Amino acid sequence: MAMLYDDAPTNVAVAIVLAVLALISFTLRVWCRFGRSAWGADDWIMTFAVVPFFVTVIGFIGSSVNGIGSHLTRFQVPEKEPYLSEALKYYFIFQIGYILSIIPIKLSISWMLIRIAEGRMIYILLQYVVMALIVMINFLTLVLILTNCKPIKAAWNLSLYIGGGGYCRPLSVLENINYVTSSVNIATDWITALMPIPLIWNVQLNLRTKILIVILMGLGVLASVAACVRLGYSVKPNASLDFTYITSKVCIWSYVEDAIGMLAGNVATLRPLFRRFLDRAVRTKRNRSSCNHPSAFGPEYELPMNKRSPMKMPSMEAAEASRARDSLLSDADSLKQIIHRPERAERPGAANIMVSRQVNITYE
Numbered sequence: 001m002a003m004l005y006d007d008a009p010t011n012v013a014v015a016i017v018l019a020v021l022a023l024i025s026f027t028l029r030v031w032c033r034f035g036r037s038a039w040g041a042d043d044w045i046m047t048f049a050v051v052p053f054f055v056t057v058i059g060f061i062g063s064s065v066n067g068i069g070s071h072l073t074r075f076q077v078p079e080k081e082p083y084l085s086e087a088l089k090y091y092f093i094f095q096i097g098y099i100l101s102i103i104p105i106k107l108s109i110s111w112m113l114i115r116i117a118e119g120r121m122i123y124i125l126l127q128y129v130v131m132a133l134i135v136m137i138n139f140l141t142l143v144l145i146l147t148n149c150k151p152i153k154a155a156w157n158l159s160l161y162i163g164g165g166g167y168c169r170p171l172s173v174l175e176n177i178n179y180v181t182s183s184v185n186i187a188t189d190w191i192t193a194l195m196p197i198p199l200i201w202n203v204q205l206n207l208r209t210k211i212l213i214v215i216l217m218g219l220g221v222l223a224s225v226a227a228c229v230r231l232g233y234s235v236k237p238n239a240s241l242d243f244t245y246i247t248s249k250v251c252i253w254s255y256v257e258d259a260i261g262m263l264a265g266n267v268a269t270l271r272p273l274f275r276r277f278l279d280r281a282v283r284t285k286r287n288r289s290s291c292n293h294p295s296a297f298g299p300e301y302e303l304p305m306n307k308r309s310p311m312k313m314p315s316m317e318a319a320e321a322s323r324a325r326d327s328l329l330s331d332a333d334s335l336k337q338i339i340h341r342p343e344r345a346e347r348p349g350a351a352n353i354m355v356s357r358q359v360n361i362t363y364e
Helices: 010-037 041-065 070-078 078-116 121-144 158-163 172-193 207-234 238-265 271-294 319-328 333-342 342-346
Strands: none
Touching: 010 041, 010 158, 010 238, 010 271, 041 078, 041 238, 070 078, 070 271, 078 121, 078 158, 078 172, 078 238, 172 207, 172 238, 207 238
């Protein structure tokens, strides 16, 4: 049996979908970075977030299955009362997992931005301040959650709390801490999401890079919006009157912020993968076009200067090799090159690969 009423089924579905997406994105990140020997500090930091993130998933699903998301009145039936203690236990696990995962997720993204902003001290110092705030405020919240009840299991064992064998601080204490933590996280999220704008303001970028940057910034803004919505439920008046239902609103938006943060941090490293698929699609399209318009010679031949045999142009293998080398760069590395060498992006004809063909036709 389970307490899947009201919002609880939706919570479970959202938890599973976002967990699968986060796992896929992290797996692709490992494949891209290890496969190109580009594993760095930000990758290690994100790796440290994986285990606590899935602790968050377990806590969220477990609390939802046992009643978080259902209205409190549903627990008034005698056979449903035991579910409340289980729901509170998984909710406690969820809180610990969320804090232990959100710290490395945010630090990983900040560290990646520090690498991109290499040499620009104002942006580097700004991200160090952001990282310090993230660690301090979330660590403080973790300590307060762990010490909120004495003994600690009084946080979910209602018999201890009601029977006088345990003590917990008033609910308003955690609500106030949640308010402060959410405010700091929102501020740091917006700073991190919008920081790429001044870095690339005067740089001309190709369409692919622009689209990728817009997607990444959109994910960052979405995480910030999730934190804002969560804050609205955190300060909702009389929330304790329907604790299990209102708490689920805080949980789901906290979880969305966590999962979207992991997705954004992982997707930022997948540019080589995107490029590979796009290049393959372009080559497939060109091959189909060549089949529709066959030629006696391959693309490496040009028209002859005279009636002798066709003159073979240099092989395109060098161009393909150069393109492959360029695809080894992660998004952060390639963006860093653009930022620190903008003249190459602005000056026509400054690309690494330039193919020119000359056609001479003579008449007799």
